[in-house]
């Protein structure tokens with residue numbers, strides 16, 4: 202009997218650490234292993250499908266972002282550098298359960314062109330023969346360039362409803378007045394346009410609204426300091442109340458070069474340092490820190506070595522600021 206009792210005690214002593222260890226392990230497995238930086242689901246206000254994310258030379262991956270209210274298939278397409286290759290990639294990534302023709306013709310309800318540089322509009326022009334009837338939105342100066350340089354019958358057939366004859370009337374030019382909220386046809390969204398300074402050109406920021414939530418997309422832009430401009434300052438003033446109220450769900454902005462890029466070679470673009478200086482102005486005007494704000498970094502320019510450097514510089518500068526920097530991938534949906 203005594204031997205038996207000793208055996209039980211020994212067994213208990215032997216099993217106890219295993220039991221405790223198992224409990225700990227068990228507990229650990231219930232802790233969140235990884236909090237995703239980007240979430241898609243019921244809590245999101247917007248769904249963004251990047252069709253192209255880079256700023257140069259890779260013609261299969263140039264600026265274009267489909268944005269819709271979460272749960273809707275009615276998208277606005279912000280810039281249109283790459284369409285077909287991006288849609289195909291997105292279908293491979295299961296972003297859409299549809300054929301690419303359907304995504305192009307039915308899901309994209311209109312294009313928002315920030316400026317007429319080819320890396321922001323080439324996809325629209327090349328895909329125009331296969332596209333459906335829709336609006337091309339932009340500031341007057343951008344649409345004028347599209348009308349007089351691309352849909353001209355000289356560089357391409359005129360698929361629009363203005364400019365050179367005959368007009369094939371597939372696209373309607375919809376001129377946006379700066380700062381005036383306009384409904385986006387066939388979607389549940391509204392848009393406001395703001396001028397940006399991009400070297401010799403006027404580029405555009407688009408503020409999309411769905412109910413009480415906003416996404417701000419900036420086309421190519423330089424910093425006010427370098428461009429001798431007030432355009433970004435005016436934009437930050439306009440969106441500061443939305444940041445303060447937590448209504449700005451994401452800000453999409455370019456960083457094209459690393460900090461080492463000389464001023465004379467910026468060509469109206471941002472570096473990590475210039476971006477952070479600008480966002481510090483936004484924080485100041487908002488009267489709040491930008492901690493946790495979703496900032497989607499667009500228009501990184503290859504080569505890949507430079508892209509890696511830009512990311513390292515951005516992440517370093519963000520350590521104190523604690524924004525949620527997002528590096529979009531072609532075809533991978535984002536939820537904000």
Ligand SMILES: [Zn+2]
Nearest residue numbers: 256318320421
């Ligand atoms: Zn560009």
Ligand SMILES: [Zn+2]
Nearest residue numbers: 316318399421
């Ligand atoms: Zn540009």
